Each structure stands twice: as structure tokens, then as C-alpha cells.
Amino acid sequence: MKADVDAARRTAPDRVGVICQALRRAIIERALAPGDRLPEDALGERFGVSRTIARHALGQLGSEGLVELRRNRIAVVATPSWDEARDLFDVRAGLERLVVKRLAGRLTRAQVAELEEGIERERQAKGGPEPISIRLATEFHIRLAEMTGSPVLIRYVSEIAYRCCLTLALFSRPHSSDCAVSEHLEIVAALAGGDADRATALMDHHLDAVAGRALLSEATAKPRNIMDVLAPYALDAAPSKGGRGGR
């Protein structure tokens, strides 16, 4: 019955999902940069699982476009070309238009509050480390998608948002997410006000602006020890050191 379900949940760690999420986070916060190598066994060792699991996780991320898988070769964090980046942002704009269309005038007071709270966190993080800002900004868009209640939309927007982060890591200049806060606020205001046209226009402009800021120059990749970078992300996933990790 209920207890059995709970027991099943407790004994169902879904380690593949945990690793995927950890890697996604690492990518979104730029701990992992495009081109970084992700060998199966190093990954497995880091997360305390066998290659089988690590391999599965890589397969998943590969199908999401975050990781490049080539046969007989080490998986690497995807390195989108400039064209792909433009394409990504373009499709993303289309998808997020769908999101705001569904949301305009339909947000509950609680949802608006939740969004504004998130934006407040963005504002507070503005002075702090850039990766956090990027993560928070991305989470805003994903939270928006989640509020549509459409599983497909949620999946696609999340996926493409992560991939866009990847392109930002490649092409953007340092202070590229400055105005995101006010733009996010405006979008929420338009949504709360039920002005669908204004909301879509704002969202379009917002993404255009992000893409414009992002796709101007080309940055240089900086090689380093990827597995060390992963350490903090492995902490709440690996069985080592009993450090319980919520989430």
C-alpha cells in the first residue's frame, strides 16, 4: 500500500538521474565548460557507481544535447557552433512564447509571488559569482515553464535553456546577465496583468537581448582537471563521507 510505495521510493535512488542532475548543474554553473572530457570510469568513481550507470547518464545527457557522444571516444561537454547557438536561441524564443501565451492572466497570486521571490534572489546574487547568477536566471525560465503544467513544454524548455547556458559559456562576455533582473520583473508583471501580447513581446525582446549579448564574441576554452571540479557536485550524490545531501 502507501507504506510499500514509500519503501520503494526510499530504496530507489535513481542514481542515473542524480548524476545527470549533478552534471547539468555543473554545466549550468560553468564548472564544466564545453569540450571538457567526461570519461565513464572517472565519472563512475567520482559518484561511487560503476561505469554502467555513468554511461547511462552520459547517454541521457547526450540525447539532451548537453554532451557529445562519439563512438569509441570519450564523451565531452557539448561545444555548440555559433550557428547552432543562434538556432537554439531562436527555437527557445518560440517555445517560451508558447509558455507566456499559456501563462498570461492565468498566474495565481502565489505563483507570482514565487516568481518574484526568485527574481529577488537573482538581484541579490548580482554582485556575487557569475555562475550563480546564470543559474538563477535559467531557473526563472524553467520555473515559468513548470507553471504551464505541460510536461512536454517543461522538458523542452528546460533542455534548451540548459543548452543555451552552454552557448553562453562559449560566446558571451563577462557581464552579460546584468539587465536580466529588470526584464524578468517586467515579464512577470505583464503576465500577472494578463497582457499576453506585451508579455510575449517582452519575452522575445529579453531572449533577443540575451542572445545578442551572448553571441557577440568568442571566448577561449580553459583546460583544467575536470574531475576535481566535479567534487562539490558529487558530494550530495556519492556515498563517500556520509554527507547527507537533501535534494
Place this chain on the structure above:
Amino acid sequence: MKADVDAARRTAPDRVGVICQALRRAIIERALAPGDRLPEDALGERFGVSRTIARHALGQLGSEGLVELRRNRIAVVATPSWDEARDLFDVRAGLERLVVKRLAGRLTRAQVAELEEGIERERQAKGGPEPISIRLATEFHIRLAEMTGSPVLIRYVSEIAYRCCLTLALFSRPHSSDCAVSEHLEIVAALAGGDADRATALMDHHLDAVAGRALLSEATAKPRNIMDVLAPYALDAAPSKGGRGGR
């Protein structure tokens, strides 16, 4: 370089992909119906591979939403609910609008010919077995997406088109794809003529019509999920526990 790539291709059977494609086709042609069980070892035996590969393929299809994976349980072909079906068609319309917007007025003569040739095949198959018609109609939409040259769009449209086939298998009445041929022709004509507005309108109408024919009402649906069938009967019999399982 080119030679290396070719060599890699030759020695790269990519059996996971082969199995995925086979299953996708089986689903699209209704050889596999929602709820059908897909045990790993049966699959592996059928395709001459080990469970490892079959498992990988199932994971892939699971992330595409074609297969339902529950921990420690046999994978089954996905059984979308009526709400999910509506959502699917809605998002699909949005995506395909993006496709026609990109394509309007940009199709080469060869591409138009290719599309019309495909539609001709659809017309010829009209008298034949229904699964073939469905497959051809779906391939039209996928081919359209492919012509955008946008990998993301291609992936999303393909995926969602396959999933829509699944909902058709569940909810549609026998002769539901009759008018698809003429509607497809009109869309191609509008695209070739460069009339983006008309093309999007036609595509909207087309998908609306397909969804309408398919999803007429919840009442006409013929759900195969026995538990769902029983739900109304359980209402005055069961104590409470309206809890729909899963996910």
C-alpha cells in the same frame, strides 16, 4: 578526415539506434499498442543483442516519452492520458508553426517536389492499410521539420509527432486521416508560394483538425488502460483513494 568518418560509420552498427528506430516504427504503425510490454531480454533476444543494449534503447525511448519506465518493472509502451494528448497536440502546433514560418518562401524546387512526391505516396496508400497512411502522414511533418535544417526543431517535432501517433492509437476513430492528403498539399502550396501567414493558418487548422478528429471528446476515447476504465465504476465502490498512480 572524411575517410576516417566513413570508416567509423562502417564499423559503427549503433545497435541501440537500430532498435530504437525499429520500435518507433512499430509504434507508429500500431504494431505495438499502448500498454504493450517490452521486457529487456525478450527485446534483446529478438534483435540479437544483450540486455544491455536493449536496456539502453528502452532508456532512450523512455526519455522520448514513447515508453514508460518504472523502476523494477517491465517497460511498457506509453499510454498517454487524454489531457496529455491534448497538451501534446497543442505544443506540436506551436512547434510546427515555427517550422512553417522558417520554411515559407524558402523551399527549393527540389524540396517542393520531394514533399509532393511524399504526399502522392500518401494518396496512393489511402485505400491500403491504415497504419501505413499514418506513418506516411507523420513522415510528411518530419520531412518538413528536416527542411528547416534546425537540429533542435527536427528532434522536437519528430519526437512529438511520434507521441501524437501514440495518442491517435488510443483515442482516434478508424477513418481519421482521410483529408490529410489535401491539407498537406495546401500547406506545401502555401509554403512554395511564400505565404507564411496562410501556411501557418493552414498548419494550425490541419493540426486542429487532426486533433479534433482524434480527440473528439473524452467520452469517445477508448482507453486501453484497464485501471482508467474502471475509475468511474470505482467511484461509488471504493472508499476514496482517487490517487492516479505513477509519475
Place this chain on the structure above:
DNA sequence: GGCGCCACGTTTGCATGCACTTTCGCCATG
């Protein structure tokens, strides 16, 4: 006769092992 429990077969979860491929350092050669 109905109900609950247990034990068995089936199926998945995961790790490991082996074969094959790629990569890279090293040495011989021009």
C-alpha cells in the same frame, strides 16, 4: 468460502570482465 501470507519464478539493477578501438609517447629514420 473468503482472506492473508509465503515461497517461487520472472525480470530488472548493477558491477565486472574481456575484446576491441583510440590515443599518445617514444624511438628510429630521413
Place this chain on the structure above:
DNA sequence: CATGGCGAAAGTGCATGCAAACGTGGCGCC
């Protein structure tokens, strides 16, 4: 000094083995 080939090391591709979990049939108990 540059270069080309070779061999070891590293890494992936895949199958198989074992343990745990699920579902089911049978049995005993009420």
C-alpha cells in the same frame, strides 16, 4: 630537427553474472 610508425596505456562496447525486487500462484487459517 622534423617525421612517421609502433607499442603500451587508456577508454569504450558489450555480454554476462549475481543479487534484489516484483508479481503470482498456492496454501493455510479464520
